[in-house]
Amino acid sequence: MSLASLESVAVLDKESAQEVLFDINFTAKPGQLIALVGPSGAGKSTIIQLVARLYDVRKGSIVINGIDVRDATLDSLHGAIGIVTQDAHMFRDTIRANLLYAKPTVTEEEMVEALQSAQILPFIQSLPQGMDTMVGENGYRLSGGEKQRLAIARLLLKAPDIIILDEATAHLDSTSEAMVQKAFQIALKGRTSLVIAHRLSTVQRADQILVIDKGRIVERGKHSSLLANKGLYAKLYNTQFAKKSN
Ligand SMILES: Nc1ncnc2c1ncn2[C@@H]1O[C@H](COP(=O)(O)OP(=O)(O)OP(=O)(O)O)[C@@H](O)[C@H]1O
Numbered sequence: 001m002s003l004a005s006l007e008s009v010a011v012l013d014k015e016s017a018q019e020v021l022f023d024i025n026f027t028a029k030p031g032q033l034i035a036l037v038g039p040s041g042a043g044k045s046t047i048i049q050l051v052a053r054l055y056d057v058r059k060g061s062i063v064i065n066g067i068d069v070r071d072a073t074l075d076s077l078h079g080a081i082g083i084v085t086q087d088a089h090m091f092r093d094t095i096r097a098n099l100l101y102a103k104p105t106v107t108e109e110e111m112v113e114a115l116q117s118a119q120i121l122p123f124i125q126s127l128p129q130g131m132d133t134m135v136g137e138n139g140y141r142l143s144g145g146e147k148q149r150l151a152i153a154r155l156l157l158k159a160p161d162i163i164i165l166d167e168a169t170a171h172l173d174s175t176s177e178a179m180v181q182k183a184f185q186i187a188l189k190g191r192t193s194l195v196i197a198h199r200l201s202t203v204q205r206a207d208q209i210l211v212i213d214k215g216r217i218v219e220r221g222k223h224s225s226l227l228a229n230k231g232l233y234a235k236l237y238n239t240q241f242a243k244k245s246n
């Protein structure tokens with residue numbers, strides 16, 4: 001997956017005069033998990049898209065390791081950042097080839113290990129053509145959860161310094177959800193990550209939760225202190241997170 005291909009998928013509307021984000025300011029230290037939560041349309045996806053440079057900021061800056069992302073090459077950004085969204089893009093090729101895109105030098109053994117960690121190995125082994133199964137356009141139609149787990153396997157092979165995730169899981173049943181959750185936890189371990197969080201387990205583990213509303217960070221902190229604040233986070237918690245057992 002290259003940023004260039006993601007760019008062509010994203011709908012870029014550079015002419016838009018509408019401002020959607022205001023005074024967004026936060027720092028992720030190496031290894032930290034930053035969780036973004038907030039109502040639909042709040043600006044969460046826009047923030048992660050700015051970090052991956054699918055859009056550019058008009059004011060202010062996004063800095064990774066002291067370098068403004070606008071001064072970095074797409075190649076170096078692509079190397080440093082791994083993204084898994086709800087509709088992970090698969091190239092119209094075999095599963096093996098899709099994994100090779102992530103890391104051209106990968107061995108068969110490493111692939112199997114990544115698929116295992118991503119909780120997708122038994123499924124792939126159950127396919128008549130295994131890793132030679134064609135996916136992507138007109139290929140084997142992977143379910144949302146299967147696609148997400150395959151995308152996580154790719155992420156594990158790529159081993160980027162920064163991981164960006166959109167956890168959205170509305171379409172997953174509970175078994176698939178549990179597998180994706182486990183795969184995410186393995187992928188995030190020890191990495192700097194920015195996650196649009198939909199799971200209680202993620203917000204509870206987060207080093208910092210940013211509560212986004214109408215393009216602004218309206219609350220920030222850890223799960224327990226935000227909950228005690230009885231503000232928007234507490235409200236979201238009661239409607240979104242508390243209902244789910246994970
Ligand atoms: N190119 C654009 N020009 C103007 N407004 C935009 C553009 N793209 C998105 N928006 C608006 O920006 C706001 C934030 O959108 P964003 O996708 O970041 O929300 P979100 O928090 O990710 O929501 P959800 O939880 O539904 O995914 C929305 O009101 C959206 O309609």
Ligand SMILES: [Mg+2]
Nearest residue numbers: 041044045046
């Ligand atoms: Mg979104």
